Amino acid sequence: MSYVPVEEIIKSQKTPGFKTTPEEAPTEDFHDILFQLEKEGELIVQRVPEPYLEVPTKYGRKKKIPLQKTWHHKSCGQCGHIPGYSTSIFWINRKLGFDYIDPRDQTSCTAWNYYASATSNAPAQAAVAIRNFSSAYETGYFPIIHCGTSFGHYKEVRHELLHHHELRRQVRDIMERLGKKLVLPEEIVHYSEWVYAIRDRIAEHQVIDMSNITATVHPACHYHKLVEEDAVYDPEIYGAQRTAIVTGTLKALGINVKDYSTWFDCCGFGFRHILVSRDFSRSFAVQRKIEVMKEEVNPDVTVTHDTGCVTTLDQSQFAARAHGRKVGIPVMSDSQIAALAMGAHPYKVLQLHWHNTDNKPFFEKLGIDWKKKWQEFEEAVEKIKSGEKEYLTWEDADA
Amino acid sequence: MRRPIAQSRIVRKILLTGARITSEMLEEKAGGIPGGWGKPPTARQELWHQALPAETRSAAEPIWQIDPATLKEMFFIWKITGVLDQLALVDPILADVCNQILEEQLEEAGFKVD
Amino acid sequence: MPSQDILVIGGGPAGLEAARSIADLGYRAILVEKRDRLGGTPDEAGYAALTPDLRNAEEAMNEMIARVQNNPNVELHLGATVVDAKGQAPDFTVTIKNAKESKQVNVGAVIICTGFQHFDPGRETQKYGYYEFPDVITLVDCEKMLKAHRVVRPSTGEPPERVCFIQCVGSRDRRIGNEYCSKVCCGIASKEAIEIKQQLPNAKVFIFYIDMRMYGYWENEIYWPAQEKYKVNYVKGIATEILQRDGKLLVRGEDTTMRRPFEIPMDLVVLSVGMEPSAGTREMAKIFGLKQNKYKFIETIGGALDTVSTTVPGVFAAGACTGPADLEDSISAAGLAAVKAISTVRQAETVKA
Ligand SMILES: Cc1cc2nc3c(=O)[nH]c(=O)nc-3n(C[C@H](O)[C@H](O)[C@H](O)COP(=O)(O)OP(=O)(O)OC[C@H]3O[C@@H](n4cnc5c(N)ncnc54)[C@H](O)[C@@H]3O)c2cc1C
Ligand code: SF4
Numbered sequence: 023m024s025y026v027p028v029e030e031i032i033k034s035q036k037t038p039g040f041k042t043t044p045e046e047a048p049t050e051d052f053h054d055i056l057f058q059l060e061k062e063g064e065l066i067v068q069r070v071p072e073p074y075l076e077v078p079t080k081y082g083r084k085k086k087i088p089l090q091k092t093w094h095h096k097s098c099g100q101c102g103h104i105p106g107y108s109t110s111i112f113w114i115n116r117k118l119g120f121d122y123i124d125p126r127d128q129t130s131c132t133a134w135n136y137y138a139s140a141t142s143n144a145p146a147q148a149a150v151a152i153r154n155f156s157s158a159y160e161t162g163y164f165p166i167i168h169c170g171t172s173f174g175h176y177k178e179v180r181h182e183l184l185h186h187h188e189l190r191r192q193v194r195d196i197m198e199r200l201g202k203k204l205v206l207p208e209e210i211v212h213y214s215e216w217v218y219a220i221r222d223r224i225a226e227h228q229v230i231d232m233s234n235i236t237a238t239v240h241p242a243c244h245y246h247k248l249v250e251e252d253a254v255y256d257p258e259i260y261g262a263q264r265t266a267i268v269t270g271t272l273k274a275l276g277i278n279v280k281d282y283s284t285w286f287d288c289c290g291f292g293f294r295h296i297l298v299s300r301d302f303s304r305s306f307a308v309q310r311k312i313e314v315m316k317e318e319v320n321p322d323v324t325v326t327h328d329t330g331c332v333t334t335l336d337q338s339q340f341a342a343r344a345h346g347r348k349v350g351i352p353v354m355s356d357s358q359i360a361a362l363a364m365g366a367h368p369y370k371v372l373q374l375h376w377h378n379t380d381n382k383p384f385f386e387k388l389g390i391d392w393k394k395k396w397q398e399f400e401e402a403v404e405k406i407k408s409g410e411k412e413y414l415t416w417e418d419a420d421a
Numbered sequence: 422m423r424r425p426i427a428q429s430r431i432v433r434k435i436l437l438t439g440a441r442i443t444s445e446m447l448e449e450k451a452g453g454i455p456g457g458w459g460k461p462p463t464a465r466q467e468l469w470h471q472a473l474p475a476e477t478r479s480a481a482e483p484i485w486q487i488d489p490a491t492l493k494e495m496f497f498i499w500k501i502t503g504v505l506d507q508l509a510l511v512d513p514i515l516a517d518v519c520n521q522i523l524e525e526q527l528e529e530a531g532f533k534v535d
Numbered sequence: 536m537p538s539q540d541i542l543v544i545g546g547g548p549a550g551l552e553a554a555r556s557i558a559d560l561g562y563r564a565i566l567v568e569k570r571d572r573l574g575g576t577p578d579e580a581g582y583a584a585l586t587p588d589l590r591n592a593e594e595a596m597n598e599m600i601a602r603v604q605n606n607p608n609v610e611l612h613l614g615a616t617v618v619d620a621k622g623q624a625p626d627f628t629v630t631i632k633n634a635k636e637s638k639q640v641n642v643g644a645v646i647i648c649t650g651f652q653h654f655d656p657g658r659e660t661q662k663y664g665y666y667e668f669p670d671v672i673t674l675v676d677c678e679k680m681l682k683a684h685r686v687v688r689p690s691t692g693e694p695p696e697r698v699c700f701i702q703c704v705g706s707r708d709r710r711i712g713n714e715y716c717s718k719v720c721c722g723i724a725s726k727e728a729i730e731i732k733q734q735l736p737n738a739k740v741f742i743f744y745i746d747m748r749m750y751g752y753w754e755n756e757i758y759w760p761a762q763e764k765y766k767v768n769y770v771k772g773i774a775t776e777i778l779q780r781d782g783k784l785l786v787r788g789e790d791t792t793m794r795r796p797f798e799i800p801m802d803l804v805v806l807s808v809g810m811e812p813s814a815g816t817r818e819m820a821k822i823f824g825l826k827q828n829k830y831k832f833i834e835t836i837g838g839a840l841d842t843v844s845t846t847v848p849g850v851f852a853a854g855a856c857t858g859p860a861d862l863e864d865s866i867s868a869a870g871l872a873a874v875k876a877i878s879t880v881r882q883a884e885t886v887k888a
Contacts, residue, residue, distance in 0.1 A: 026683035032676045033669055033689050040657025040666050045817075048658075048712040081658070096477070096485050108485075109475045124477050126488045129495045141511065146502035153494055196501065199532075200494050263661040283778045286662060373473065399472070406471045419474040 039261040042082030049251045051083060055184045056206060064190055065183075065204045068159045070211075075219040078262075080255045086209050087219040088166065090120035093158040094213075097169030098130035103333040106373025108168055110361035111213050113371045116416060117364055118223060127157040133175035144182060145192045151179045152193050156202040166211050170328030173212040174248030180206060181249065212245060214267050214327035215254055217356050221274035229365040230388060233276040237359075238321045238351075239268045240311065240335060242328035243288050268327050268356045275363045280319040284310050289331040290338060296330070307338035308349060316348050322384050323352045325359055337378045352381035368392065369399035370419040493530040496523045500534045537625040539880045540565055541873075542642040544617055544819055547575020548862055549854025549869040550648035551599040556873035558608035562880070565640055566603065567612045567631055569815060573600045576650055576855075577862075583681035584730065585862065586722045587756035592682075616815070620645070620822050624849020625883035643880035644849045645823065646872045647833060648865075649815035651855035654705025654713070654808040662776040663701065663806055670695075670784055670801075671777060673704075673808045674723055681730045686738075688802050695802030698731055699741040699786060700724040701774045706809030706859075707745060715830060717809030718859040721748045724807045725761045732765040741768045741799070743788060772797065777804060809859065816856040823850050832858045843872040849879050 044051075060067045070086040079085050092115070096108050115122045132150050136142040158165040167173040183190055183206065194204045217224070246253040246265040259266035259273070264285075272279050290296075290307030312335065315321055326332055336353035343349050354362075358372045368374050368390065374381055375396075385392040402418055405411045411418075470478060477486045499505060500523055509516035527534055539562060543554045546568030557564040572578060574596040577585075582592035603609050615633035622628050625643035632638075653675055656665040665671050669689040672680075680686045688695050702724060706717040721744065728740045747769065749758040761767040774788035783800040790797050812831045820827045826834045826846040833852040837844050843851045853872040854865035 023684050026679075026685060028676075028680045028683045028685050029669075029687050029689035029692050031679065032672060035676075036666055036669070040655065042658075045814075046658070098484075105473050105475065105478065109473060112475055124475060126477055126486050127491045128485075129487060129491060132495075141507045142504050143502060143507065146498060146504045149498040149502060150495060153498065157491070196498060199501075200497065261657075261666050263657060263664075263666055283780075286776065370472070370474065373469075375469065403468050403472050406468050412471065413478070414472045414474050416474045 039257060040263060042078070042080070042255070042257065042262055044082045047081035047083065047251065049081070052180065052184060052252075053208070056180075056208070059184065059190075065194075065206055066159065068155070068164065068205055068207045070208050071164050077215060077219050077254050078256055080251045080253055080262075080265075082262075083251075085211075085215070085252065085254070087211055087215055088164045089220070090115070090122060091163050092120070092122045092166040092216070093161055093163035094122060094124050095128055095131075095154060095158075095165050095167045095169070095172060096124075097172060097329040098134070103337070104329060104355070104373065104376050106358055106371065106376060107329055107332060107355045108357075109371055109373055110355070110357040110366060111168065111217075113361050113366050113416075113419065114217070114224065114357065114364065117227065117361075117366075118220070121163075123161055123163045125157065125161070128154055131169070131172035131175055133171050136175075137171075144189060145196070147175070148179050148183055148189055148193045149196045151176050152183075152197060152204055152206075153200065153202060155207060156197060156205045158207070159203070159205040164211075165207050166213050166216055168213050168329070170212065170242035170244040171330065173210060174244035176210050177249035177252055180210060210252070212267075212327070214245070214271070214356055217327075217360055218254055218267055218270050221271045221360075224271070224360045224364060225274045225276075227365075228275060228363045230363050230390070231276065232359075232363055232388065233278070234387060235323065235384075236278045236280055236319065236321045237272055238282050238315045238319055238324045239272065239279055239285065240289055240324060240326040240331055241265050241267060241285065242326060242331050244328060244330075268325055271356045271360060272325060275360065277359075280321060282315045282318045284314045287311060289326070289328075289334045291330040291334040296334065303334060304338040304341050307334050308342040308347065311335060312339060312342070312349050312351055313347065315351055321351060322387055323354060323359070323381075325354055325356055327356050329355075332377075339379045350380060352379050352384050353377065354381075362388075367398070367419055368395050370402060370414060375399070490530065493526055493532065496527055497530075497532045497534065499523070500527060536641060537880075537883050538627075538641040538643040539563070539625075539884065540640070540642045541876045541880065542567065542617075542627070542629055542640065542645045543648060544645070545575070545648035545650055545815065545854075545856070546570075546573040546603075546613075547648060547650045547854065547865075548577065548596070548599065549650065549856075549865040549872075550575070550646075551603050552866045552869035553646045553648055553853060553873045553876075554609050555599070555602045555606070556870050557877065558603070558606045560873070560877055561608070562877055563608050563610065565610045565612065565631075565642060567615050567617055569614070569616045571614045573603065573613070576652075580653070580675045580678060581682050582678045584726065586719075586726050587753050589726065589730070592678075617819065617822060623847075625880050627849070643883060644876035645851065646843075646869070646876050647816070647819045647823070647825075647845075647850065647852045647856055648854045648869060648872075649819050649856045650813050651810040651816070651859070652813040654717075654811050656704055656806050656808060658705075659708070659711040660704050660806075663704065663774075663804070664777045664779075665806060668777065668779055668784060668804075671804045671806065673806045674700075674720065674727065675808070677727050677731075677805045681727060681734065684734060686731055686734055686803075694735050695738060697739045697741075697799075697801045698728075698803045698805065699743060699774075699799070699801050700728060700805045700807055701786075702742065702744040702747075702807045704806040704808050705811070713809065713811070713830065715809075715859060716748060718748070718750070718864075719861045720807040720809055722750070722753045722757055722861070724805070725749070725753075725757045725767065727805065728767040729757070729761050729765050732767065739768065740765075741770055741801075743770050743772055743774045743786075745773065746771070770797075810855060812856060819856075823847055825850060825852070828858075830858075832856065841875075842868050843875055849876075851875055 071091045074086040076084040255262040256266035290303040295303045339349040543566045554564040554566045618632045619630040771792045772790040778785045828834045851872040853868040
């Protein structure tokens with residue numbers, strides 16, 4: 023039998039990597055239905071403002087990402103825990119001279135209520151979503167969602183609305199009574215997609231070298247496991263074999279992203295878990311995520327893009343620390359890391375004092391004098407305490 | 422059965438704040454030691470809420486500000502879509518309390534619920 | 536003008552059988568095949584042996600090809616495809632295009648045999664790391680190795696000591712929208728497992744399955760010999776992910792009989808990829824205006840009693856373009872399609888007379 027180098031043949035077949043072909047996408051392109059319903063007068067579609075950027079999604083379709091004129095849908099979970107997550111997003115917008123709105127006319131998406139307790143229903147969820155979208159539409163600014171859960175949930179709500187005439191009718195009726203319209207945005211955009219889309223611009227403004235930093239990435243379940251065809255997958259990153267989100271941003275900043283075996287696992291937050299069996303969440307976060315990262319990679323930081331993930335990964339480590347286990351990885355969002363790279367203040371902007379895990383070694387590695395920065399923050403707090411100031415302003419943040 | 426506990430917590434929190442459902446994790450009893458500083462600076466936390474440049478920060482609590490009118494619109498949605506009736510099935514007492522708050526607020530805002 | 540010629544699109548097992556049957560019954564078949572060779576997927580993918588009797592695949596395909604290749608009743612168009620179709624039975628005008636030119640032909644009926652493509656594990660099931668790890672391969676890659684008598688780990692070129700198959704990759708998976716069973720992969724995996732043991736008697740071979748679907752005689756012809764004679768290890772359970780650890784692959788999953796998670800080191804993992812409609816099948820459905828089912832296979836409308844008629848009279852479909860099918864299904868359907876196509880053109884002739 024003549025020798026055939028099969029292993030070379032098989033390897034060379036795989037070398038070009040996976041080719042995404044939108045024609046072979048197993049899922050519908052929701053835009054087709056969205057625009058059809060718009061034509062039929064069933065709903066209003068809010069267009070992504072120009073100029074927009076385009077990013078590839080799982081099956082090679084393109085998703086439009088607004089550059090500016092954005093309306094920021096904040097998360098109900100993040101505020102108490104990590105306000106710097108959103109503050110950093112705003113700071114990047116300002117730094118790049120982008121126009122945006124931080125609205126007061128926005129509620130929780132209430133998905134947490136829905137998923138964790140089942141005391142809600144489809145019309146309620148859809149109406150809450152559309153009330154928020156409609157509010158954005160009224161301002162002329164395009165919604166951008168900070169929370170991974172709201173993002174995933176709104177996409178599921180969109181699916182239901184596009185496919186159920188009766189639900190659309192119910193929601194239209196409710197909106198009418200509120201003096202609002204049934205509006206859906208052309209794209210439902212997560213803030214990390216925006217960060218990803220402008221990563222090169224962020225890198226152009228980078229003032230802190232991060233090339234000596236090793237990071238791990240936790241992609242949020244509600245980002246890439248709900249309506250997954252709409253998540254960003256880029257052939258340049260992981261060969262489009264997993265979402266490019268966060269990793270692409272970190273790479274653009276020169277950070278060394280390393281892989282660990284449980285990257286696909288939940289952060290531990292779950293939904294009901296964090297509420298009804300918090301110990302399970304804590305153990306999962308530590309044993310399935312943090313300890314695995316520590317053992318396999320020993321990163322300087324782990325970066326994610328959902329409020330629940332940042333808080334769970336960050337604030338679960340104290341219990342393990344008390345038991346002397348190998349933990350101690352600072353956790354941040356991609357917006358915080360990006361803002362830091364662009365020179366944002368670690369406490370006034372990133373608000374890292376709300377985070378739980380010791381991040382001082384991380385700063386020391388970056389050559390950032392955290393003592394001095396903390397002092398600056400304390401001085402700002404002092405001014406508020408003395409009544410000299412009521413709040414910290416954006417000018418103070420950059421002072 | 423533990424489920425109503427979760428439900429109560431979430432519904433009550435959204436009802437009260439419209440924007441926040443999480444507990445204060447940095448409290449000493451929650452074991453939080455912010456930034457690895459050693460001691461949870463609970464006393465300073467109120468000031469920290471103000472030491473935030475985002476305009477919608479809330480001075481009093483770790484939440485984002487919400488227009489009272491917006492909150493009432495959400496209550497209205499809850500009321501007419503039967504969210505509180507669902508709550509009553511698992512936690513009638515809590516549902517009663519919520520209903521009372523809600524009705525007062527909606528009446529004040531001039532919403533007709535029937 | 537009505538024609539008695541019959542167009543067959545696709546020169547795989549089904550197309551070959553359809554063309555041969557038409558020719559044998561004294562009618563003229565115009566056979567259009569996209570590739571420069573006949574033989575279909577078994578030829579293109581380089582299958583080693585066929586179920587259930589481990590007959591040499593090349594030899595079997597060559598036999599089928601020979602009956603068609605120099606047949607005076609078969610007009611062969613290789614490296615060509617159909618780009619347009621107009622009219623209705625028994626008077627279709629079809630444009631055939633190859634690299635150089637387009638040509639219009641007049642035919643009375645059409646049989647579509649454009650087959651399937653293998654599920655690409657890069658589109659979903661990325662947790663198995665097909666594009667990430669060289670030693671994760673598919674059933675098709677394994678056929679190539681078996682044919683070359685070189686079952687090796689692509690990373691080292693060394694024969695593996697431990698091999699496993701993961702079943703239902705891209706099939707029976709609601710999450711990715713392919714709820715259907717691809718029908719052949721349990722049999723093919725078991726067949727390949729036997730062949731691996733024949734070529735590498737010391738290798739340990741495992742098959743992780745949801746449930747083994749060994750239709751009809753495949754049960755006694757393949758399944759039991761695989762276990763009893765060749766000691767292939769069948770493990771009921773779902774492999775969820777593959778990792779690389781210390782130069783080996785680590786297969787993680789859940790043993791659903793023992794009700795516990797497992798982590799097993801392997802040298803070579805074979806993904807039992809299922810069947811999806813080929814690009815040609817999807818194109819032909821569009822060109823001829825045929826209804827497709829939700830998985831984009833061509834829909835046949837006669838249920839169990841007529842497996843080849845489509846929504847367009849005079850256009851028939853046979854083989855794996857209508858859904859997952861093994862050779863037995865494909866060839867039986869192709870014969871039936873030939874008969875139905877002939878009866879379409881004959882009826883037209885009778886009416887005219
Ligand atoms: C790994 C594997 C191993 C298998 N082994 C066995 C086995 O051992 N025994 C068994 O019974 N079954 C086996 N099968 C199943 C078997 O391959 C199919 O049943 C069979 O190939 C179906 O034949 P077909 O002619 O319908 O389609 P195909 O074999 O797919 O042939 C379709 C033909 O149409 C051509 N074509 C496509 N588009 C166009 C176009 N637009 N214009 C012109 N031509 C076009 C293609 O080039 C191809 O030649 C196996 C399947 C797999 C996945
Ligand atoms: S034949 Fe077997 S491996 Fe293939 S889809 Fe059906 S059950 Fe799964």
